[in-house]
Amino acid sequence: MAEKKLIIENVSKVFHTPGGHPIEALTDVNAYVEEGEFVTIVGTSGCGKSTLLRIVAGLDAPSGGRILLDGREVGGPGADRGMVFQSYTLYEWLTVYDNIAFGMRLRGASPSEIHDKVRFLIDKVGLAGFDDVYPRFLSGGMKQRVAIARAMANDPKILLLDEPFGALDAQTRTIMQELLLQVAEEQKITVLFVTHDIDEAIFLGDAVYVMSFRPGTIKEEVKIDVPHPRDHEVRTSPFFTEIKRRITQSIREETLKAVEASDASARGLSRRGRSWLARLFG
Numbered sequence: 001m002a003e004k005k006l007i008i009e010n011v012s013k014v015f016h017t018p019g020g021h022p023i024e025a026l027t028d029v030n031a032y033v034e035e036g037e038f039v040t041i042v043g044t045s046g047c048g049k050s051t052l053l054r055i056v057a058g059l060d061a062p063s064g065g066r067i068l069l070d071g072r073e074v075g076g077p078g079a080d081r082g083m084v085f086q087s088y089t090l091y092e093w094l095t096v097y098d099n100i101a102f103g104m105r106l107r108g109a110s111p112s113e114i115h116d117k118v119r120f121l122i123d124k125v126g127l128a129g130f131d132d133v134y135p136r137f138l139s140g141g142m143k144q145r146v147a148i149a150r151a152m153a154n155d156p157k158i159l160l161l162d163e164p165f166g167a168l169d170a171q172t173r174t175i176m177q178e179l180l181l182q183v184a185e186e187q188k189i190t191v192l193f194v195t196h197d198i199d200e201a202i203f204l205g206d207a208v209y210v211m212s213f214r215p216g217t218i219k220e221e222v223k224i225d226v227p228h229p230r231d232h233e234v235r236t237s238p239f240f241t242e243i244k245r246r247i248t249q250s251i252r253e254e255t256l257k258a259v260e261a262s263d264a265s266a267r268g269l270s271r272r273g274r275s276w277l278a279r280l281f282g
């Protein structure tokens with residue numbers, strides 16, 4: 001049986017707004033991610049995708065439940081989890097090479113280890129010849145290549161990506177998806193990847209988690225039984241189209257619930273407003 005790399009156990013999260021109003025973002029989230037598995041997470045806006053990723057990263061603490069990575073409970077951020085966000089988070093004052101080397105230097109890796117690893121990763125993400133270039137001279141796609149290489153430089157147990165290609169144009173985005181998939185396949189990395197893009201989720205994922213509307217939980221886990229290495233032509237296959245139809249429908253149901261909830265709350269407000277006016281003038 002495949003090893004369980006990541007265990008998400010009964011995770012819940014309640015935020016408290018400054019006014020003291022609680023927001024139940026996640027409830028009863030349970031999942032098992034196997035070693036080398038690529039899991040994508042989709043769901044309607046506000047369903048808690050980023051919150052779940054941040055909890056796995058240790059950037060937020062769960063209100064209930066726990067996260068186990070290789071059997072050890074996550075209690076805060078750590079170099080064993082590599083993160084890539086949508087917004088470009090490179091160190092602007094460092095070159096491509098030094099951005100990628102940053103974490104390795106911090107943990108005291110030897111110069112030869114750093115050199116070999118950084119050179120390997122620069123080649124892997126297709127940035128050969130850009131070692132000495134500063135981020136301000138790179139395109140959005142190139143910056144995200146550096147961010148992925150930087151996240152991988154620490155040999156993380158898992159890569160956590162939150163809409164990493166969300167700001168890229170459609171063509172660059174598909175090329176980046178192919179590049180990430182190729183790197184993940186070759187390096188057998190375990191990945192959790194949040195996206196709004198259903199095509200992207202299916203193309204990359206061994207499994208797609210579809211989340212419910214707030215409080216978010218995993219409503220459905222859709223296995224994507226397409227062998228690796230995957231070719232971009234899989235996107236036009238009947239299997240892909242059918243899975244896409246199913247996931248789109250599932251998310252649509254949750255989006256409708258979100259719309260109904262916001263309508264109901266608007267009606268509630270106006271009712272309160274009406275009774276306040278009636279008390280004042282009635």
Ligand SMILES: Nc1ncnc2c1ncn2[C@@H]1O[C@H](COP(=O)(O)OP(=O)(O)OP(=O)(O)O)[C@@H](O)[C@H]1O
Nearest residue numbers: 015016017023025044045046047048049050051052
């Ligand atoms: N720090 C916070 N304080 C208060 N509420 C928060 C906080 N972070 C998230 N939330 C709320 O928790 C819910 C889930 O937010 P989250 O950003 O995880 O959703 P999401 O699915 O990633 O959304 P999107 O797809 O729009 O990025 C939302 O209602 C959001 O307003």
